[in-house]
Amino acid sequence: MLKSKKIGQVEKSMLDYCLFRTKGGTSMNSKRIKFALFISVFALYGCASGSKSTSTQTLSTANITTINKTDAAQMPALHTTEMMNITEDVSALSLMANDASVSQRFSTLLQNRDVKGSLRTQKAIKNYSVKMNQRIRKKQQEQAKREARTFTPMTTTYGVDCYGCGGEDGRGGTSLGVTLDADMGVMMPDGSWQRGIRYGKYYIIAADPSIPLCSIIKISNHGLSGSGISPDKPYYAIVLDRGGAIYGSHLDLYIGRENSGAIVKVKQTTPKAEIIRVGGKSGPRSCAL
Numbered sequence: 001m002l003k004s005k006k007i008g009q010v011e012k013s014m015l016d017y018c019l020f021r022t023k024g025g026t027s028m029n030s031k032r033i034k035f036a037l038f039i040s041v042f043a044l045y046g047c048a049s050g051s052k053s054t055s056t057q058t059l060s061t062a063n064i065t066t067i068n069k070t071d072a073a074q075m076p077a078l079h080t081t082e083m084m085n086i087t088e089d090v091s092a093l094s095l096m097a098n099d100a101s102v103s104q105r106f107s108t109l110l111q112n113r114d115v116k117g118s119l120r121t122q123k124a125i126k127n128y129s130v131k132m133n134q135r136i137r138k139k140q141q142e143q144a145k146r147e148a149r150t151f152t153p154m155t156t157t158y159g160v161d162c163y164g165c166g167g168e169d170g171r172g173g174t175s176l177g178v179t180l181d182a183d184m185g186v187m188m189p190d191g192s193w194q195r196g197i198r199y200g201k202y203y204i205i206a207a208d209p210s211i212p213l214c215s216i217i218k219i220s221n222h223g224l225s226g227s228g229i230s231p232d233k234p235y236y237a238i239v240l241d242r243g244g245a246i247y248g249s250h251l252d253l254y255i256g257r258e259n260s261g262a263i264v265k266v267k268q269t270t271p272k273a274e275i276i277r278v279g280g281k282s283g284p285r286s287c288a289l
Helices: 007-023 030-087 090-098 100-110 122-148
Strands: 154-158 171-173 179-181 185-187 202-206 216-220 235-241 250-254 272-277 281-283
Touching: 235 250
Parallel strands: 154 250, 202 235
Antiparallel strands: 171 179, 179 185, 202 250, 216 235, 216 272
């Protein structure tokens, strides 16, 4: 029998064998001829199929490579947007909301996939948009409230024995009803006396009626010194009093007696006052501490 390790050699051997038998004048069995031709056709078909398969595989690989390049080109933009989503930087989102072109691009990208790569639904996008708008409005309202509670005060000082205060003997009271004594100090909500000029840990001030009694104000960059107040640190005061000449941004700080010099101005500054608590009465003549 004819033997060959390669299909090409088998085909050549079969054909050469057929030609040799014909040229030599020797008759060949028809079955053997048919068998040889069948093997040749089978070998040729296998080669053609292999070539086609290789071509198809190459084409498929090319298509996949093209698709992957397209996806890769889109990924950086999507990744940047999702990072914005993770940090939920409200100021950045507010900026995008004010820029129509950027907002439109953000909305388009957002409709593709979330941070986990899952496709977003229209309902999820709408809910997310509503949620972020609510957060932005809340932040804006909080900012507006802080700005409304911040002002530049004009600060003066007064004593229990001030003209018209009725405390010429060294004892008087605030508009809220808290008793003040130049020697004994300030009466606390429980009826005890605390020496000095503070109500609990807060200094006492008179303020405009627009600021409710018992409100607490943080005053910084004030330039004052004395009785525990340092010009380089803010101090906290509580509104316990009013005054005929106290209105607008005017604050009047209690110092014991008029000429005690307990608190004095040591340098010129532009002070800042911030209302950190509005009201806070704990009784008819007391404030929450």
